[in-house]
Amino acid sequence: MGLLFDRRAESGKPMIFRLSRPLDIDPNLGTTFDIEDLAGCVRRTSGALYAAGVRSGDRVAVYKDNHLDCLLLAAAASRIGAVPVMLSGLLPDDAVRALLHRVTPKLLVSDERRLLREDGDGRLLTSFAERTLCLDAQRPDAVTLADLGGAPEPSPAPRGNGELMMLTHTSGTTGIPKLIMYTPAKLQGQMARLECRHLPPITFRRQDAVAVFMPYVHARAFTWIYSVLTLAPAKVLVMSDSDPEVVRPLFREHPPTVIEGLPVDFTRLQELARERRRNVFSSVRMFASTFDAVYWSTIRTFLNASGHPFPLWRYGYGQSETGGLGMTFITRRTANKRRDREPGPRTVGRPMPTFVQIKVVDPRTFRPVPNGSPGLVFARxxxxxxxxxxxxxxxxxxxxxxxxxxxxxxxxxxTGSVKLLDREVNHTPGTSCLELEDVLVDYLPAGYDVALLTVSDGPPVPVVATPDGRLDPERWRRAARGLPELAEPIAIGLDDLPRTGTGKILREELRRRYLTDAERPGTGRWT
Structure with a gap:
């Protein structure tokens, strides 16, 4: 990974990167880059890390605002043989401290806002690393990039194919996240391999303008950058957030043809997709979503906003530990007919041929169950x-x-397709909370969200998030008409709905808040 930008620069394929805001590691560079610019930024940053005392095998923790420079910092660390530890800037303080304690980094890269936070004992984050690099302020307990600027670029010392190259964390929906260990063989050699192939129309074309909304500390960001630099679309729009006021002018100036984002990003942009005058999504031929289930109402809104004759929605199923496991495509016709059909479990596609095998087993015995029967999904x-x-x-x-x-x-x-019902921790036999949530959101007003919490001795409890924290009883009855029995809903404000750094709803936090004594049917052993 540390040499990736250099090698792509040597290929000579022209590419332009347009950023939604300047890099935190060098704001003076502006917002427009080519491959040579990014490769130079990685080399200079590797020199700064080396000057800070980082050597091969050392761990470098990156904990900052979400932006492309998270990737560049990881590449710079990897270039000199260090192991980047990528931490979402949205992680809660207790999780960050637990993970830093686990890895004991040689260097922590962060910003003043985060470095000023104290725990209950008055300890700062700087106490968890041998040295700290602050990106935006002078501090007595940290160095800055200005202090390290001008350092010579060290010779590359990349990690071996089977050596630990990087650590990223899981979503942490049920507590302190796990740190996942990646090698070059796994991350680049396997996870990124399929999407680095030219497979029209599902991968990038040379004439594409690719826009991405991504947590740049996540493993998905690294497989994405491999595919972008390999397939070399003409333009890449790198978004650090999904604020419609930022997105609208940038997309009007640079109309995207492919957009990838988290479900939460598409949700935030739905009002923008409903604009009829100069709709900024009219040029998009393919939308792609990862990380979590995306609502049918959201898919329909964006496919209808596209002016392409046959726009597609690429829906990927996978996990951080495995990479992609399955993929399916949704057309505009399918999305618009969805409301006229009987709802059913979410189809996530077939296992990727020659790459993945899937089996479904009994959760108690781990023995395979017949096709069409629910069970735990295992992947190889x-x-x-x-x-x-x-x-x-x-x-x-x-x-x-x-x-x-x-x-x-x-x-x-x-036929080999996989349909998802729920996470095991939130599953009640005989129903699918994911399916019911999808139907409810489809029939509630725009801007509402729903999380169903399962209990052992009764129907699922709906937590309904609304813009003002209130829910009209008659509106709820109309939305839930014809569905299996549900408990009385709990209404909360949208801002009170707890989420992870990738936008997943923290159901365990909702259980702690509203169902303190209720037992759930799932075991939660495999979350």
């Missing part, structure tokens, strides 16, 4: 990462020989 893939850093016991809970326990409850059809 050469892309599976090598472990959880410092937590081998949690890894052994999920790694069963060559198979990986996804913790999802799903169905495998006779």
């Amino acid at each position: 893939t050469k892309a599976r990462c090598i472990g959880y850093y410092g937590e081998p016991e949690r890894w052994k809970e999920k790694a069963v020989g060559e198979w990986w326990n996804t913790g999802d409850i799903g169905i495998k059809t006779r």
Whole structure:
């Protein structure tokens, strides 16, 4: 990874990167870059890290605002053989401190806002690393890039193919996240391999303008950058957030043809997609979503906003530990007919041929169940990462020989497609909370969100997030008409709906707030 930008610069394929805001590691560089600019930025940053005392095998923790320079910092660390530890800037303080304590980094790269936070004992984050690099202020307990500027660029010392190259963390929906261990062989050799191939129309074309909304500390960001630099679309729009007021002018100046984002990003942009005058999504031929289930109402809104004759929605199924496991495509016609059909479990596609195998097993015996029967989804893939850093016991809970326990409850059809019902921790036999949430959101007003919490001795409890924290009873009855029995809804404000750094709803936090004594049917062993 540390030499990736250099090698792509040498290929001579022209590419322009347009950023939604300047880089935190060098704001003076502006917002427009070519490959040579980014390669030079990685080399200079590797020199600064080396001058800060980082050497091969050392761990460099990156904990800052979400932006492309998270990737550049990781590449710079990897270039000199260090191991980047990528932490979302949205992680809660207790999780960050637990992860820093686990990895004992040689260097922590962060900003003053985060470095000023104290824990209950008055300790700052700087106490968890040998040295700290502050990106935006002079501090007595940290160095700055200005202090390290002008350092010579050290010779590259990349990690071996089977050596630990990088750590990223899981979503942390049920507590302190796990740190996933990646090698070059797994991340680049396997996870990124499929999408680095020219497979029209599902991968990038040379004439594409690709826009991305991404948590740039996540493994998905690294497989994405491999594919972008390999397939070399003409223009890449790098978005650090999904604020419509930022997106609108940039997309009007540079109309995108492919957009990838998190479900939460598409949700924030739905009002922009409904604008009829100069709709900024009219040029898009393909939308892509990852990380979590995306609502049918959202898919429909964006496919209808596209002016392309046959726009597609690419929906990927996978996990941080395995990379992609399946993929499906949704057309505008399918999305618009969805409301006229009987709802059913979310189809996430077939396993990627020659890359992935899927089986569904009984959660108690781990024996395969017949096609069409629900059970735990197991996957076998050469892309599976090598472990959880410092937590081998949690890894052994999920790694069963060559198979990986996804913790999802799903169905495998006779044709090999996989349909997801729920996470095991939030599943009630005989129903699908994911499916019911999708239907409810489709029939509630725009801007509403729903999380169903399962309980052992009754129907699921809906937590309904609305713009003002209030829910009209008659409106709710109309939305829930014809659905399986649900408990009385709990209405909260949208800002009170807890989420992870990738936008996933923290259901366990909702349980703690509103269902303190209720038992759930799922075990939660494999989350």
